[in-house]
Amino acid sequence: MITVEEALARVLALASAPRPETVPLAEAQGRALLQPAVSRLTQPPFDASAMDGYAMRAADLWDRLEVIGTSAAGHPWDGSPRPGTAIRIFTGAPVPAGYDHVELQENIDRDGDRITVTTRSRGSNIRPRGNDFAEGDRMEPGCRLTAARIGLLAAMNVAHVGVARRPRVAILAGGDELVPPGTDPAPGQIVSSNDLAIAALVRDAGGEPLILPLARDTEASLREGFAAAEGAELLVTIGGASVGDHDLIGRLSAEHGVDQAFYKVALRPGKPLMAGRMGHAAMLGLPGNPVSAMTCGVLFMQPIIRAMLGLPPVPPLQHARLTCDLPAEGPRQHYLRACLTPGEDLPGITPFSDQDSARLALMARADALLVRPPLDPVRNVGDQVAFIPLSH
Ligand SMILES: Nc1nc2c(c(=O)[nH]1)N[C@H]1C(S)=C(S)[C@@H](COP(=O)(O)OP(=O)(O)OC[C@H]3O[C@@H](n4cnc5c(N)ncnc54)[C@H](O)[C@@H]3O)O[C@H]1N2
Numbered sequence: 001m002i003t004v005e006e007a008l009a010r011v012l013a014l015a016s017a018p019r020p021e022t023v024p025l026a027e028a029q030g031r032a033l034l035q036p037a038v039s040r041l042t043q044p045p046f047d048a049s050a051m052d053g054y055a056m057r058a059a060d061l062w063d064r065l066e067v068i069g070t071s072a073a074g075h076p077w078d079g080s081p082r083p084g085t086a087i088r089i090f091t092g093a094p095v096p097a098g099y100d101h102v103e104l105q106e107n108i109d110r111d112g113d114r115i116t117v118t119t120r121s122r123g124s125n126i127r128p129r130g131n132d133f134a135e136g137d138r139m140e141p142g143c144r145l146t147a148a149r150i151g152l153l154a155a156m157n158v159a160h161v162g163v164a165r166r167p168r169v170a171i172l173a174g175g176d177e178l179v180p181p182g183t184d185p186a187p188g189q190i191v192s193s194n195d196l197a198i199a200a201l202v203r204d205a206g207g208e209p210l211i212l213p214l215a216r217d218t219e220a221s222l223r224e225g226f227a228a229a230e231g232a233e234l235l236v237t238i239g240g241a242s243v244g245d246h247d248l249i250g251r252l253s254a255e256h257g258v259d260q261a262f263y264k265v266a267l268r269p270g271k272p273l274m275a276g277r278m279g280h281a282a283m284l285g286l287p288g289n290p291v292s293a294m295t296c297g298v299l300f301m302q303p304i305i306r307a308m309l310g311l312p313p314v315p316p317l318q319h320a321r322l323t324c325d326l327p328a329e330g331p332r333q334h335y336l337r338a339c340l341t342p343g344e345d346l347p348g349i350t351p352f353s354d355q356d357s358a359r360l361a362l363m364a365r366a367d368a369l370l371v372r373p374p375l376d377p378v379r380n381v382g383d384q385v386a387f388i389p390l391s392h
């Protein structure tokens with residue numbers, strides 16, 4: 001069996017290069033920018049008031065001033081400035097040339113069209129033209145398009161961006177016991193959950209999931225499933241990965257020319273993981289136990305999707321302090337479902353006492369996967385450990 005690190009390296013080696021496309025900004029969220037984006041505007045485009053109040057000359061500030069006009073956002077004042085005067089002004093409005101201070105209306109006494117300042121603010125309350133960004137400023141390729149970056153690009157009047165295409169991920173769950181959610185299981189049947197959970201992980205990582213119809217435990221049914229995955233950059237099978245008589249994925253993938261990169265990883269849960277290349281696509285065979293499938297989804301599937309999007313594949317590990325003692329570990333790297341609690345320097349982390357890889361209800365309650373390396377010795381309350389946060 002290979003280590004988790006080795007398995008991850010081999011999975012990432014299967015990733016196809018990011019495929020560029022140009023999309024409207026509204027479709028770019030979470031993807032990596034592949035082309036530089038260049039601002040078409042300067043922001044703010046004029047000296048803008050940061051407050052509701054009155055624009056005046058700082059030199060006149062303590063004089064009694066005459067209000068001779070109004071400047072509102074979208075409605076600039078176009079009169080001629082004079083000493084001894086002020087302009088009623090609102091947040092975001094252009095500060096007319098000739099005035100260099102805005103005083104908050106709370107600091108003003110007004111009598112008809114005359115005002116006096118009662119208190120002076122510290123700053124000028126003016127945002128100078130271009131203090132946010134300037135025409136020609138660039139957003140460099142490689143960054144992930146977060147909500148703030150999408151807002152920034154919109155403000156820069158960049159309506160379309162060059163990003164990586166979302167990798168299409170075909171999801172093939174199988175087993176004679178499975179029926180879709182919303183149907184009544186017959187005796188011996190259960191409702192399929194893995195395909196939907198894995199599809200959600202695909203979307204979280206920025207991929208486009210395609211859930212294929214549930215396969216039966218027959219070669220013919222699985223063959224249909226493999227054929228339906230044609231055109232996807234990644235085929236993810238779930239179940240049928242182990243050694244039982246009905247575990248056909250290994251045989252079928254060989255028949256479909258999958259060049260196996262590995263089978264079995266020194267990992268708990270998720271040992272019977274398989275990966276390989278299938279023509280231009282990558283293939284991941286996840287184990288069927290729901291928690292094992294999701295753990296492998298987080299550890300291997302999400303990274304390969306991020307790599308195909310041009311994003312850093314693996315987010316950095318985080319750290320926490322144990323709230324309980326833990327026994328020594330065996331030879332496989334162990335990912336324990338755990339809860340996080342606020343702590344002094346680092347959060348506290350508490351693994352569940354039951355780590356059964358079939359218990360989805362515990363996975364659903366978990367905040368994190370606590371990472372324990374192979375042969376990790378006994379750990380005690382307060383020891384620092386690494387974890388992978390699970391998104392909620
Ligand atoms: N003799 C051995 N038996 C098993 C071994 C082993 O090494 N030797 N490994 C165990 C481990 S570890 C795992 S994990 C499982 C993996 O088995 P498969 O990948 O072959 O998965 P299945 O047998 O198809 O299913 C396992 C379990 O998960 C349920 N399942 C499957 N698909 C779904 C789905 N889409 N939604 C919900 N639940 C699903 C299935 O009903 C089974 O209960 O093998 C162990 N056995």
Ligand code: MOO
Binds near residue numbers: 268269272287293357
């Ligand atoms: O490794 Mo299995 O994936 O323990 O449940």
